[in-house]
Amino acid sequence: MLIVPLALVTAGLYAWLIGGRYETTDNAYAKQTKVSISTDVSGRIQTVRVTENQHVSAGDVLFTLDPEPFQIAIQRAQAALGRARLDVEQLKVDHETAVSALDIARSTLKIQSELYDRRAILATKGVTSSTSRDELKLSLVQAQSAVTSAEKRVENTLAALGGTPDIATDDHPRVRAALADLRLAERDLAKTAVKAPANGIINQVDDMNVGEYVAAGSGLATLFEVGKTWVDANLKETQLEFVRVGMPVEVTFDAYPDDVFQGRVASISSGTGAEFALIPAQNATGNWVKVVQRVPVRIELLDNDRSEQLRSGMSAIVSVDTGKTKLDRL
Secondary structure, rough: OOOHHHHHHHHHHHHHHHOOEEEEEEEEEEEEEEEEEEOOOOOOOEOOOOOOOOOEEOOEEEEOOOOOOHHHHHHHHHHHHHHHHHHHHHHHHHHHHHHHHHHHHHHHHHHHHHHHHHHHHHHOOOOHHHHHHHHHHHHHHHHHHHHHHHHHHHHHHHOOOOOOOOHHHOOOHHHHHHHHHHHHHHHHHHEEEOOOOOOOOOOOHOOOOHHHHHHOOOEOOOOEEEEEEEEEEEEEEHHHOOOOOEEEEEEOOOOOOEEEEEEEEEEEEEHHHHOOOOOOOOOOOOOOOOOOOOEEEEEEOOOOOOHHHHHOOOOEEEEEOOOOOHHHHH
């Protein structure tokens, strides 16, 4: 009568002591990177080249927009670029003309100054009249004014060339702006072919129809990157005492109960799931009831070759190997 109860107690104590090594939860789900497919430009859908749930590779064209408006924009940008280059060449010619005019004005001023000096000497000797000298003085003042005006024109044309008279045409700010507009127009044309950003499965394609006008940035389809799969396990806060990043994990999915996937603890969330809820729980009330919180733990799957058979949202059972039993922790 004593041996049987003692044996049961001993067996239970032994099972309890060697237990506690694995922290397990069935509140776990597969997750995959979800990319919203949208366009960088607005336009009307011309072709749709994929079907619902189709596997696509990075770079595959999903759908295209009508390219004609963007081709016209490129032609306008090319015309604006040509006009800007002509304007810069004209500015160089204007600068050269202004420099030549300045040289002529300075030469004229020099001649008028010499004539005035000679006439002034003759006037002091009484050889010529003061009226003739005043006429030359007026011409001298006009020549000085012409030089000042010519210098201003040179300064203006030089400023229009960015302070560098021999600047390369394509280095001028006006031409560079036109070149940028042309590159932007070419980029917009290239963006009319919307491509898959990564390998995966495309969904919600049925919402795209030929002839439909779409605005830039609007989500049109969803791409799940099947090659990037992880598991979010929501462990109870009472299970986290000995869980550490890097610990090995075994994962079993409800869809494949006979397959065991190997993984590792990649990270532990900085807050409980309630902290990231749209409306966090407020427990500062008199009728508060304590509820064990769950903390998301990200599990990285090591079987990358087999992860492609998984789908986002699949239920899973996670078992974290802490490496120590209750007996080891005593």
